[in-house]
Amino acid sequence: MKIKSLLTTTLLLLLFCACRDEESIVENEEEEEEVIIDIADYSDWDDATHSKSAELNYDVVFNQNEVLRFDITIDSDDWSEMQSNLSSILSSSSGRPGQSIDFDDPMFVPCSFKFNNTEWYHVGIRYKGNSSLQSAYQSGIKKLSFKLDFDEFEDDYPAIKNQRFYGFKQLNLKNNYLDLSQMREKVGADVFRQFGLASSQTAFCVVYVDYGSGPQYYGLYTIVEEVDDSVIKTQFTDGSGNLYKPDGSAATFASGTFDTSELELKTNEDSANYSDARTLYDIINSSLRTSDVEAWKNNLESVFNVDAFLKYLAANNIIQNWDTYGNMTHNYYLYNNPVNSLLTWIPWDNNEAFQEGKRYGTLSLSMSEVSSSWPLIKYIIAQPEYEAIYEGYLQQFIDEVFSPSEMISTYSTYYDLIKEYVYAEESGYSFLSSDSQFDSAVETLKTHAQTRNNVVESYLN
Incomplete structure (x- = not known):
């Protein structure tokens, strides 16, 4: 009886091990299949454009001579969750326009981010802003500012670990809130830097968002460099400080x-x-x-x-x-x-x-x-x-820096660069009600430069 029992136990153990080995083989095959799919999904990945080792490419990301186009695709369920989260945050906040409002940052969701027919994968995207975000949202304008974080979801998708956009980890897409000229964000940052102060690099771009119904033109934005990502690394000798x-x-x-x-x-x-x-x-x-x-x-x-x-x-x-x-x-x-x-x-x-x-x-x-x-x-x-x-x-x-001739030339150059994209903005995705508002706002900037020079000269003399 003991021999029979021992044989039975041995057979059961052998059968169990065989089953475990078979399961292991299946699991390994599935893992290998996932790796193959993973590689195929990230076919646009290139060290010069996607990796952490890439040099910061200011000439591409902050191109001063072109308006860049960014195409953002967000899963419809993620989009719905993103909207619910924003509605929840803003409905519970209060504050005067222009003041800081105490609320948590909106949630990140993953998106596909495309530029020049190249894709960046599972990029974190969220809404950004404070009173400007609340005011634009409550007015029904869908042209809201975004923050991008290119490796936000690296824990969920290890293949994109340390993903970068031409060396940049984070970028801001600002909506030029209440700026009929669409230039103030850019020109402000630029004149500070031209004066020898630390200040973000900027450039113009247009944004298209697809959350299930096809690409929607969200209008002209200003790309603004993130201070804690690259400004302190490139405009100071040492970026390790507080x-x-x-x-x-x-x-x-x-x-x-x-x-x-x-x-x-x-x-x-x-x-x-x-x-x-x-x-x-x-x-x-x-x-x-x-x-x-x-x-x-x-x-x-x-x-x-x-x-x-x-x-x-x-x-x-x-x-x-x-x-x-x-x-x-x-x-x-x-x-x-x-x-x-x-x-x-x-x-x-x-x-x-x-x-x-x-x-x-x-x-x-x-x-x-x-x-x-x-x-x-x-x-x-x-x-x-x-x-x-x-x-x-x-x-x-x-x-x-702020001489009238220099500023008028700058405003004229930017006007020619962006006007077709500003004119193309659509109702519900623009702070403008007419093309003439944009034209007039640019002329007002030119007048402002001369006026402020006169005020300074009068004050100092």
């Missing part, structure tokens, strides 16, 4: 407002050391400002790039960007440059520039109306030495 994107009352750096939850770290998140930002906060509000001003200035200059900030103020006040520091608690970055350990100002979001402030007014050139609620302006510009430097930069900006 990068903050303040948003909320702490962004004022006013006394009693310091709050790390409103000083979003975009780099070095794991270490989350806010000591540099805290030091700036403490120094700008220090009693030394009134008891020992030279010591206060020395301390300030040891942590904050005051010269770059004065340069920024000069350019920003001339172009009249009202939706920024001094009026609004957002729309800038602070980067702790490892080369000199100075927090350096990086401007962001220029679609509301080049016009009188429609809601809250732009800052005057003297900034005398600015209160201690904005100490980085109020306390710095109150020092005669800093005021003199600032006024020197006012003159330099209109002489070297």
